[in-house]
Amino acid sequence: MSDLVVRCHSISRTYQDDSVPVRALVDVDFEVARGEFVSLAGPSGSGKSTLLNIIGGLDRPDAGTVEVDGVGLNQLSESDLSDLRLHKLGFVFQAYNLIPVLSARENVEFIMQLQGVPAGERHGRAEAMLEELGIESMADRRPGEMSGGQQQRVAVARAIVTHPVLLLADEPSANLDSTTTEELLKLLRRLNEEHGVTIVTATHDPLVMSYARRQVRLRDGRIIEDSAREAA
Template sequence: MDDTVVCRALTKVYQEDSVAVHALRGIDLVVPRHDFLCLSGPSGSGKSTLLNLIGGLDSPSAGEVRVDGLKLAEMNRSELAQLRLHRLGFVFQSYNLIPVLSAIENVEFVLQLQGMSFTQRRRKARAILAEVDLQGLEHRRPGELSGGQQQRVAVARAIVSEPSLVLADEPTANLDSVTAENLMALLRHMNEEHGVTFIFSTHDKLVMDYSRRLIKLHDGEIAADERRT
Protein backbone atom coordinates (compact mmCIF):
# COMPACT_ATOMS: atom_id res chain seq x y z
CA MET A 1 0.00 0.00 0.00
CA ASP A 2 2.92 2.36 -0.61
CA ASP A 3 1.52 3.50 -3.92
CA THR A 4 -0.99 6.32 -3.98
CA VAL A 5 -2.03 5.79 -7.58
CA VAL A 6 -1.84 2.74 -9.79
CA CYS A 7 -3.08 2.86 -13.38
CA ARG A 8 -3.16 -0.31 -15.48
CA ALA A 9 -3.72 -0.35 -19.25
CA LEU A 10 -5.72 2.84 -18.88
CA THR A 11 -7.58 3.72 -22.03
CA LYS A 12 -9.97 6.53 -22.81
CA VAL A 13 -11.77 6.85 -26.10
CA TYR A 14 -14.10 9.77 -26.83
CA GLN A 15 -16.73 9.56 -29.51
CA GLU A 16 -16.86 12.82 -31.42
CA ASP A 17 -19.33 12.85 -34.31
CA SER A 18 -19.03 9.07 -34.65
CA VAL A 19 -15.24 9.39 -34.82
CA ALA A 20 -13.30 7.62 -32.07
CA VAL A 21 -10.68 9.88 -30.46
CA HIS A 22 -8.12 7.98 -28.42
CA ALA A 23 -7.21 10.30 -25.55
CA LEU A 24 -5.29 7.63 -23.62
CA ARG A 25 -3.86 4.43 -25.05
CA GLY A 26 -3.14 1.83 -22.39
CA ILE A 27 -1.32 3.92 -19.78
CA ASP A 28 0.52 2.04 -17.04
CA LEU A 29 1.51 4.29 -14.19
CA VAL A 30 2.44 3.86 -10.55
CA VAL A 31 2.70 6.93 -8.32
CA PRO A 32 4.34 6.18 -4.97
CA ARG A 33 3.32 7.98 -1.81
CA HIS A 34 4.81 11.49 -1.34
CA ASP A 35 5.67 11.79 -5.03
CA PHE A 36 5.77 15.21 -6.70
CA LEU A 37 4.99 14.28 -10.26
CA CYS A 38 4.50 16.36 -13.35
CA LEU A 39 2.60 15.31 -16.48
CA SER A 40 3.66 17.30 -19.50
CA GLY A 41 3.02 17.16 -23.17
CA PRO A 42 1.37 19.08 -25.94
CA SER A 43 -2.34 19.87 -26.00
CA GLY A 44 -4.36 16.74 -26.67
CA SER A 45 -1.65 14.47 -25.32
CA GLY A 46 -3.99 13.23 -22.58
CA LYS A 47 -2.69 15.06 -19.46
CA SER A 48 -6.02 16.41 -18.29
CA THR A 49 -7.81 13.20 -19.22
CA LEU A 50 -5.41 11.21 -17.07
CA LEU A 51 -5.90 13.61 -14.15
CA ASN A 52 -9.69 13.36 -14.51
CA LEU A 53 -9.56 9.57 -14.50
CA ILE A 54 -7.30 9.46 -11.44
CA GLY A 55 -9.61 11.93 -9.68
CA GLY A 56 -12.70 9.84 -10.43
CA LEU A 57 -14.21 12.73 -12.36
CA ASP A 58 -14.45 10.59 -15.49
CA SER A 59 -14.49 6.88 -16.16
CA PRO A 60 -12.06 5.01 -18.39
CA SER A 61 -13.04 3.12 -21.53
CA ALA A 62 -10.76 0.28 -20.46
CA GLY A 63 -8.15 -0.43 -17.83
CA GLU A 64 -8.12 0.29 -14.15
CA VAL A 65 -7.30 3.07 -11.69
CA ARG A 66 -6.59 2.50 -8.02
CA VAL A 67 -6.22 5.30 -5.51
CA ASP A 68 -4.93 4.31 -2.10
CA GLY A 69 -5.62 0.74 -3.17
CA LEU A 70 -9.28 1.41 -3.96
CA LYS A 71 -10.54 0.39 -7.39
CA LEU A 72 -12.41 3.37 -8.81
CA ALA A 73 -14.30 1.24 -11.33
CA GLU A 74 -16.00 -0.61 -8.48
CA MET A 75 -17.26 2.58 -6.82
CA ASN A 76 -20.60 4.25 -7.42
CA ARG A 77 -21.10 8.03 -7.70
CA SER A 78 -21.64 8.45 -4.01
CA GLU A 79 -18.54 6.45 -3.10
CA LEU A 80 -16.50 8.41 -5.63
CA ALA A 81 -17.72 11.64 -4.04
CA GLN A 82 -16.62 10.33 -0.65
CA LEU A 83 -13.24 9.37 -2.08
CA ARG A 84 -12.75 12.87 -3.48
CA LEU A 85 -13.94 14.44 -0.25
CA HIS A 86 -11.64 12.52 2.07
CA ARG A 87 -8.63 11.43 0.02
CA LEU A 88 -8.22 13.85 -2.88
CA GLY A 89 -7.61 17.54 -3.32
CA PHE A 90 -7.98 19.51 -6.54
CA VAL A 91 -6.30 22.70 -7.74
CA PHE A 92 -7.69 24.05 -10.98
CA GLN A 93 -6.22 26.35 -13.57
CA SER A 94 -8.62 29.21 -12.95
CA TYR A 95 -8.77 28.87 -9.14
CA ASN A 96 -12.51 28.09 -9.15
CA LEU A 97 -13.27 29.47 -5.74
CA ILE A 98 -16.90 29.96 -4.75
CA PRO A 99 -17.34 33.69 -5.34
CA VAL A 100 -19.89 34.35 -2.57
CA LEU A 101 -17.71 32.81 0.12
CA SER A 102 -14.74 34.51 1.77
CA ALA A 103 -11.25 32.98 1.60
CA ILE A 104 -11.66 31.22 4.93
CA GLU A 105 -15.17 30.02 4.05
CA ASN A 106 -13.88 28.59 0.78
CA VAL A 107 -11.25 26.67 2.70
CA GLU A 108 -13.83 25.54 5.27
CA PHE A 109 -16.18 24.35 2.54
CA VAL A 110 -14.55 20.92 2.23
CA LEU A 111 -14.36 20.51 6.00
CA GLN A 112 -18.01 21.41 6.28
CA LEU A 113 -18.85 18.74 3.71
CA GLN A 114 -16.92 16.33 5.93
CA GLY A 115 -19.19 17.29 8.83
CA MET A 116 -16.57 19.02 10.97
CA SER A 117 -17.82 21.41 13.67
CA PHE A 118 -17.60 25.16 13.05
CA THR A 119 -14.99 25.81 15.73
CA GLN A 120 -12.75 22.98 14.59
CA ARG A 121 -12.94 23.82 10.90
CA ARG A 122 -12.44 27.53 11.52
CA ARG A 123 -9.29 26.82 13.52
CA LYS A 124 -7.98 24.48 10.89
CA ALA A 125 -8.78 26.80 7.99
CA ARG A 126 -7.17 29.74 9.74
CA ALA A 127 -3.99 27.72 10.32
CA ILE A 128 -3.74 26.55 6.73
CA LEU A 129 -4.33 30.07 5.40
CA ALA A 130 -1.51 31.29 7.61
CA GLU A 131 0.66 28.56 6.15
CA VAL A 132 -0.01 29.80 2.61
CA ASP A 133 0.74 33.32 3.82
CA LEU A 134 -2.75 34.76 3.67
CA GLN A 135 -3.10 36.03 7.24
CA GLY A 136 -5.28 39.09 7.37
CA LEU A 137 -7.01 38.24 4.12
CA GLU A 138 -9.22 35.49 5.52
CA HIS A 139 -12.46 37.42 5.18
CA ARG A 140 -11.91 38.76 1.69
CA ARG A 141 -13.98 37.31 -1.09
CA PRO A 142 -12.25 35.94 -4.21
CA GLY A 143 -13.04 39.09 -6.17
CA GLU A 144 -11.02 41.07 -3.63
CA LEU A 145 -7.92 38.88 -3.99
CA SER A 146 -5.20 38.83 -6.66
CA GLY A 147 -4.77 35.81 -8.94
CA GLY A 148 -1.86 34.53 -6.88
CA GLN A 149 -3.77 34.97 -3.64
CA GLN A 150 -6.78 33.17 -5.09
CA GLN A 151 -4.62 30.27 -6.20
CA ARG A 152 -3.13 30.06 -2.72
CA VAL A 153 -6.64 29.90 -1.29
CA ALA A 154 -7.35 27.10 -3.78
CA VAL A 155 -4.21 25.29 -2.59
CA ALA A 156 -5.27 25.76 1.02
CA ARG A 157 -8.69 24.34 0.15
CA ALA A 158 -7.07 21.37 -1.58
CA ILE A 159 -4.83 20.40 1.33
CA VAL A 160 -6.86 21.45 4.36
CA SER A 161 -8.57 18.08 4.60
CA GLU A 162 -5.17 16.38 4.60
CA PRO A 163 -5.72 14.34 1.44
CA SER A 164 -3.28 11.70 0.34
CA LEU A 165 -3.24 13.06 -3.21
CA VAL A 166 -3.59 16.52 -4.76
CA LEU A 167 -4.31 16.80 -8.48
CA ALA A 168 -3.38 20.15 -9.97
CA ASP A 169 -4.36 21.00 -13.52
CA GLU A 170 -2.23 23.82 -14.93
CA PRO A 171 -1.98 25.52 -11.51
CA THR A 172 0.35 28.29 -12.71
CA ALA A 173 -1.30 29.00 -16.05
CA ASN A 174 -2.86 32.29 -14.96
CA LEU A 175 -0.03 33.49 -12.73
CA ASP A 176 2.95 35.74 -13.37
CA SER A 177 6.37 34.13 -13.01
CA VAL A 178 7.14 35.42 -9.51
CA THR A 179 3.75 34.36 -8.17
CA ALA A 180 4.05 31.02 -9.96
CA GLU A 181 7.46 30.39 -8.39
CA ASN A 182 6.13 31.26 -4.93
CA LEU A 183 3.21 28.91 -5.46
CA MET A 184 5.41 26.03 -6.56
CA ALA A 185 7.69 26.60 -3.58
CA LEU A 186 4.61 26.46 -1.38
CA LEU A 187 3.38 23.22 -2.96
CA ARG A 188 6.79 21.65 -2.67
CA HIS A 189 6.78 22.69 0.99
CA MET A 190 3.39 21.05 1.46
CA ASN A 191 4.69 17.90 -0.19
CA GLU A 192 7.70 17.78 2.07
CA GLU A 193 6.05 18.89 5.31
CA HIS A 194 2.68 17.18 5.02
CA GLY A 195 3.70 14.20 2.87
CA VAL A 196 0.98 14.95 0.33
CA THR A 197 1.39 13.34 -3.09
CA PHE A 198 1.07 15.84 -5.94
CA ILE A 199 0.36 15.19 -9.60
CA PHE A 200 0.48 18.20 -11.92
CA SER A 201 -0.52 18.56 -15.48
CA THR A 202 1.29 21.47 -17.07
CA HIS A 203 3.00 23.15 -19.97
CA ASP A 204 4.94 25.36 -17.61
CA LYS A 205 8.67 24.71 -17.45
CA LEU A 206 8.78 26.14 -13.95
CA VAL A 207 6.44 23.42 -12.70
CA MET A 208 8.52 20.79 -14.49
CA ASP A 209 11.65 22.16 -12.86
CA TYR A 210 10.09 21.85 -9.43
CA SER A 211 8.86 18.28 -9.97
CA ARG A 212 10.81 15.24 -8.83
CA ARG A 213 9.39 13.09 -11.57
CA LEU A 214 8.48 14.19 -15.07
CA ILE A 215 6.24 12.12 -17.32
CA LYS A 216 5.90 13.20 -20.92
CA LEU A 217 2.73 12.18 -22.69
CA HIS A 218 2.35 12.04 -26.42
CA ASP A 219 -0.80 11.00 -28.26
CA GLY A 220 -2.19 9.31 -25.16
CA GLU A 221 0.92 7.29 -24.40
CA ILE A 222 3.81 7.76 -22.00
CA ALA A 223 6.69 8.93 -24.12
CA ALA A 224 9.13 9.45 -21.24
CA ASP A 225 9.19 8.92 -17.48
CA GLU A 226 12.19 10.41 -15.76
CA ARG A 227 13.18 10.89 -12.14
CA ARG A 228 14.75 14.23 -11.33
CA THR A 229 16.92 15.31 -8.52
Protein backbone atom coordinates in the same frame (compact mmCIF):
# COMPACT_ATOMS: atom_id res chain seq x y z
CA MET B 1 -1.32 0.29 3.67
CA SER B 2 0.27 0.15 0.21
CA ASP B 3 3.05 2.63 -0.52
CA LEU B 4 1.38 3.35 -3.82
CA VAL B 5 -1.21 6.12 -3.82
CA VAL B 6 -2.12 5.72 -7.49
CA ARG B 7 -2.06 2.56 -9.53
CA CYS B 8 -3.32 2.71 -13.12
CA HIS B 9 -3.10 -0.50 -15.07
CA SER B 10 -3.48 -0.61 -18.83
CA ILE B 11 -6.04 2.20 -18.98
CA SER B 12 -7.48 3.47 -22.24
CA ARG B 13 -9.95 6.23 -22.94
CA THR B 14 -11.49 7.17 -26.27
CA TYR B 15 -13.69 10.22 -26.83
CA GLN B 16 -16.12 10.89 -29.61
CA ASP B 17 -15.33 14.29 -31.10
CA ASP B 18 -17.97 15.12 -33.75
CA SER B 19 -18.44 11.37 -34.25
CA VAL B 20 -14.70 10.97 -34.79
CA PRO B 21 -13.11 8.73 -32.14
CA VAL B 22 -10.19 10.39 -30.39
CA ARG B 23 -7.91 8.10 -28.41
CA ALA B 24 -6.99 10.21 -25.40
CA LEU B 25 -5.22 7.43 -23.50
CA VAL B 26 -3.88 4.17 -24.92
CA ASP B 27 -2.97 1.28 -22.65
CA VAL B 28 -1.34 3.46 -19.99
CA ASP B 29 0.36 2.04 -16.90
CA PHE B 30 1.07 4.65 -14.26
CA GLU B 31 1.87 4.53 -10.57
CA VAL B 32 2.51 7.19 -7.97
CA ALA B 33 4.14 6.43 -4.66
CA ARG B 34 3.23 8.17 -1.44
CA GLY B 35 5.11 11.47 -1.07
CA GLU B 36 5.97 11.91 -4.74
CA PHE B 37 5.69 15.20 -6.66
CA VAL B 38 4.90 14.22 -10.25
CA SER B 39 4.31 16.40 -13.25
CA LEU B 40 2.37 15.10 -16.24
CA ALA B 41 3.64 17.02 -19.21
CA GLY B 42 2.85 17.08 -22.86
CA PRO B 43 1.25 19.16 -25.57
CA SER B 44 -2.48 19.80 -25.80
CA GLY B 45 -4.35 16.58 -26.59
CA SER B 46 -1.55 14.39 -25.23
CA GLY B 47 -3.89 12.91 -22.59
CA LYS B 48 -2.43 14.45 -19.42
CA SER B 49 -5.70 16.08 -18.28
CA THR B 50 -7.62 12.90 -19.12
CA LEU B 51 -5.23 10.88 -16.98
CA LEU B 52 -5.58 13.41 -14.15
CA ASN B 53 -9.39 13.30 -14.41
CA ILE B 54 -9.41 9.50 -14.32
CA ILE B 55 -7.16 9.43 -11.27
CA GLY B 56 -9.44 12.02 -9.65
CA GLY B 57 -12.58 9.99 -10.34
CA LEU B 58 -13.97 12.71 -12.60
CA ASP B 59 -13.85 10.42 -15.64
CA ARG B 60 -13.84 6.67 -16.14
CA PRO B 61 -11.52 4.66 -18.39
CA ASP B 62 -12.96 2.52 -21.19
CA ALA B 63 -10.51 -0.23 -20.27
CA GLY B 64 -8.02 -0.93 -17.51
CA THR B 65 -8.17 -0.46 -13.75
CA VAL B 66 -7.52 2.48 -11.45
CA GLU B 67 -6.78 2.37 -7.74
CA VAL B 68 -6.39 5.36 -5.45
CA ASP B 69 -5.09 4.70 -1.96
CA GLY B 70 -6.00 1.06 -2.38
CA VAL B 71 -9.59 1.72 -3.49
CA GLY B 72 -10.56 0.42 -6.94
CA LEU B 73 -12.35 3.24 -8.74
CA ASN B 74 -13.85 1.14 -11.53
CA GLN B 75 -16.40 -0.46 -9.23
CA LEU B 76 -17.46 2.69 -7.40
CA SER B 77 -20.83 4.32 -7.98
CA GLU B 78 -21.02 8.02 -8.78
CA SER B 79 -21.91 8.82 -5.18
CA ASP B 80 -19.02 6.75 -3.87
CA LEU B 81 -16.71 8.55 -6.29
CA SER B 82 -18.03 11.84 -4.86
CA ASP B 83 -17.19 10.66 -1.37
CA LEU B 84 -13.76 9.51 -2.46
CA ARG B 85 -13.04 12.94 -3.90
CA LEU B 86 -14.38 14.61 -0.77
CA HIS B 87 -12.37 12.54 1.69
CA LYS B 88 -9.18 11.48 -0.09
CA LEU B 89 -8.41 13.95 -2.85
CA GLY B 90 -7.57 17.60 -3.09
CA PHE B 91 -8.06 19.55 -6.30
CA VAL B 92 -6.39 22.73 -7.54
CA PHE B 93 -7.82 24.03 -10.77
CA GLN B 94 -6.45 26.21 -13.51
CA ALA B 95 -9.05 28.94 -12.91
CA TYR B 96 -8.86 28.74 -9.07
CA ASN B 97 -12.60 27.94 -8.99
CA LEU B 98 -13.26 29.33 -5.56
CA ILE B 99 -16.84 29.91 -4.50
CA PRO B 100 -17.28 33.60 -5.26
CA VAL B 101 -19.81 34.32 -2.51
CA LEU B 102 -17.64 32.92 0.28
CA SER B 103 -14.63 34.59 1.91
CA ALA B 104 -11.18 32.98 1.78
CA ARG B 105 -11.72 31.47 5.24
CA GLU B 106 -15.17 30.17 4.29
CA ASN B 107 -13.79 28.68 1.08
CA VAL B 108 -11.14 26.84 3.07
CA GLU B 109 -13.75 25.67 5.58
CA PHE B 110 -16.14 24.62 2.85
CA ILE B 111 -14.90 21.06 2.28
CA MET B 112 -14.59 20.49 6.02
CA GLN B 113 -18.22 21.54 6.33
CA LEU B 114 -19.13 19.04 3.63
CA GLN B 115 -17.26 16.43 5.66
CA GLY B 116 -19.15 17.38 8.79
CA VAL B 117 -16.14 18.62 10.77
CA PRO B 118 -17.37 20.48 13.88
CA ALA B 119 -17.30 24.27 13.69
CA GLY B 120 -14.64 24.90 16.31
CA GLU B 121 -12.16 22.46 14.77
CA ARG B 122 -12.99 23.76 11.31
CA HIS B 123 -12.28 27.38 12.18
CA GLY B 124 -8.99 26.49 13.85
CA ARG B 125 -7.76 24.39 10.95
CA ALA B 126 -8.76 27.00 8.38
CA GLU B 127 -6.99 29.80 10.31
CA ALA B 128 -3.88 27.67 10.69
CA MET B 129 -3.85 26.76 7.00
CA LEU B 130 -4.26 30.35 5.85
CA GLU B 131 -1.42 31.37 8.15
CA GLU B 132 0.74 28.50 6.92
CA LEU B 133 0.27 29.71 3.34
CA GLY B 134 0.85 33.35 4.27
CA ILE B 135 -2.61 34.62 3.37
CA GLU B 136 -4.16 35.08 6.81
CA SER B 137 -4.68 38.78 6.05
CA MET B 138 -6.96 37.74 3.16
CA ALA B 139 -9.20 35.59 5.39
CA ASP B 140 -12.26 37.80 5.18
CA ARG B 141 -11.90 38.79 1.55
CA ARG B 142 -13.93 37.25 -1.20
CA PRO B 143 -12.24 35.88 -4.34
CA GLY B 144 -13.14 38.97 -6.36
CA GLU B 145 -11.15 41.08 -3.92
CA MET B 146 -7.94 39.04 -4.27
CA SER B 147 -5.20 38.73 -6.90
CA GLY B 148 -4.83 35.58 -8.99
CA GLY B 149 -1.90 34.37 -6.90
CA GLN B 150 -3.77 34.93 -3.66
CA GLN B 151 -6.80 33.09 -5.02
CA GLN B 152 -4.65 30.15 -6.08
CA ARG B 153 -3.11 30.02 -2.59
CA VAL B 154 -6.62 29.92 -1.12
CA ALA B 155 -7.43 27.12 -3.59
CA VAL B 156 -4.35 25.19 -2.39
CA ALA B 157 -5.36 25.80 1.23
CA ARG B 158 -8.84 24.48 0.49
CA ALA B 159 -7.38 21.43 -1.24
CA ILE B 160 -4.98 20.36 1.50
CA VAL B 161 -6.75 21.47 4.69
CA THR B 162 -8.46 18.07 4.94
CA HIS B 163 -5.11 16.25 4.62
CA PRO B 164 -5.94 14.43 1.36
CA VAL B 165 -3.86 11.44 0.33
CA LEU B 166 -3.35 13.02 -3.08
CA LEU B 167 -3.34 16.58 -4.41
CA LEU B 168 -4.26 16.87 -8.09
CA ALA B 169 -3.43 20.16 -9.82
CA ASP B 170 -4.56 20.79 -13.38
CA GLU B 171 -2.50 23.55 -15.02
CA PRO B 172 -2.22 25.40 -11.69
CA SER B 173 -0.02 28.14 -13.16
CA ALA B 174 -1.99 28.81 -16.33
CA ASN B 175 -3.44 32.10 -15.11
CA LEU B 176 -0.44 33.27 -13.08
CA ASP B 177 2.60 35.38 -13.98
CA SER B 178 6.05 33.82 -13.59
CA THR B 179 6.75 35.40 -10.19
CA THR B 180 3.46 34.23 -8.73
CA THR B 181 3.91 30.84 -10.37
CA GLU B 182 7.29 30.46 -8.71
CA GLU B 183 5.80 31.37 -5.32
CA LEU B 184 3.04 28.80 -5.81
CA LEU B 185 5.53 26.13 -6.83
CA LYS B 186 7.72 26.80 -3.81
CA LEU B 187 4.63 26.41 -1.70
CA LEU B 188 3.72 23.10 -3.37
CA ARG B 189 7.26 21.84 -2.95
CA ARG B 190 7.26 22.82 0.72
CA LEU B 191 3.97 20.99 1.23
CA ASN B 192 5.45 17.97 -0.53
CA GLU B 193 8.76 17.96 1.32
CA GLU B 194 7.71 19.11 4.77
CA HIS B 195 4.20 17.66 5.01
CA GLY B 196 4.59 14.67 2.70
CA VAL B 197 1.67 15.71 0.46
CA THR B 198 1.59 13.56 -2.68
CA ILE B 199 1.15 15.82 -5.69
CA VAL B 200 0.33 15.07 -9.32
CA THR B 201 0.08 18.05 -11.61
CA ALA B 202 -0.79 18.27 -15.30
CA THR B 203 1.09 21.08 -17.01
CA HIS B 204 2.88 22.23 -20.08
CA ASP B 205 4.71 24.94 -18.16
CA PRO B 206 8.46 24.10 -18.00
CA LEU B 207 8.72 25.99 -14.70
CA VAL B 208 6.17 23.68 -13.09
CA MET B 209 7.93 20.64 -14.54
CA SER B 210 11.22 21.84 -13.10
CA TYR B 211 9.83 21.82 -9.57
CA ALA B 212 8.54 18.25 -9.76
CA ARG B 213 10.94 15.47 -8.83
CA ARG B 214 9.43 13.15 -11.40
CA GLN B 215 8.39 14.11 -14.91
CA VAL B 216 6.06 11.97 -16.96
CA ARG B 217 5.72 12.97 -20.60
CA LEU B 218 2.73 11.96 -22.69
CA ARG B 219 2.11 12.16 -26.39
CA ASP B 220 -0.89 10.89 -28.31
CA GLY B 221 -2.26 9.19 -25.22
CA ARG B 222 0.87 7.22 -24.38
CA ILE B 223 3.61 7.75 -21.81
CA ILE B 224 6.80 8.37 -23.76
CA GLU B 225 9.09 9.29 -20.89
CA ASP B 226 9.03 8.77 -17.13
CA SER B 227 12.06 10.14 -15.37
CA ALA B 228 13.07 11.12 -11.88
CA ARG B 229 15.30 14.13 -11.59
CA GLU B 230 16.61 16.64 -9.15
CA ALA B 231 14.02 19.35 -8.66
CA ALA B 232 14.92 23.00 -9.19
